[in-house]
Amino acid sequence: MANNTVCRGRQTAFLPRLKPGVSCLFLMKANICVSENMSGKMARISAISFNPLSNEFCNEWSKVDRTTCSICYARRYASTFRQNTVPPYTQNARIMSTREVTERDFKKNAFKAGQFVRFLAYGELINDLSFKNFCKIAELYPDIKATMWTKRLDIVEPLIDLVPDNMRLMYSTMPVNPSDEVATRIPTGFSGVFNVYTIDYILEHAREINCSGSCATCLRCYTQDNIVVNELVKEQCGNEDARYAQIKDNCMTNGVTS
DSSP, X not given: OOTTOEEOGGGOTTSXXXXXXXXXXXXXXXXXXXXXXXXXXXXXXXEEOOOGGGOHHHHXXXXXXXXXXXXXXXXXXXXXXXXXXXXXXHHHHXXXXXXXXXXXXXXXXXXXXXXXEEEXXXXXXXXXXXXXXXXXXXXXXXTSEEEEXXXXXXXXXXXXXXXXXXXXXXXXXXXXXXXXXXXXOOOTTOSEEEEEXXXXXXXXXXXXOOBOSOHHHHOHHHHOSSEEEEEEOOOSSSOHHHHHHHHHHHHHHTTOOO
């Protein structure tokens, strides 16, 4: 099969349990999987992800109560109805943490001009090289608008000067229901901070939820700086759009704006 052979969505019959909504481009020999046609909030956003189930950082912090890692939606999805993402995301992590990526790792015109791309919709940085490779991808495709969500300040801060102009960083705070001090501190070089709250905490403390719909419609995390983004815990799998609508109604009823 040629180096630029692409197998898309329903055409990848050889993949077990491939669900519509997590369509991947599988580039034979190149081996980088770009997720397209994401579902729920991520609809119309492309992504390059790592497997959270084999990530040492994710595994260790998932054991710590009251952390976002302990309630991680990506780990829950990857171990249940999106198990088909595990092989390609594992391969992405292996490649990007062990060697430098090149244009040969992507098909020609892998991303459309102006495409919004999420780096690490699933998973977390592994080492310095994995971060350098995300920066390299943004450089290889200067017409995309990429944003990375990460908790790994230990990796990013020493390499912050490598971030190209078309790549933004969102700092994901570790605790669920973070204090005001933690929730509003934006690290140097980052565009914003991303926090996760439980609905009980939101209603009790009148915290504003401003992440409760379509990423492609909002795009704050891809276009704005100095932002504080607050999201509710993803408590269940299924129709995320309906769930967010219900939660928004509950918050409005209790005097919490979104």
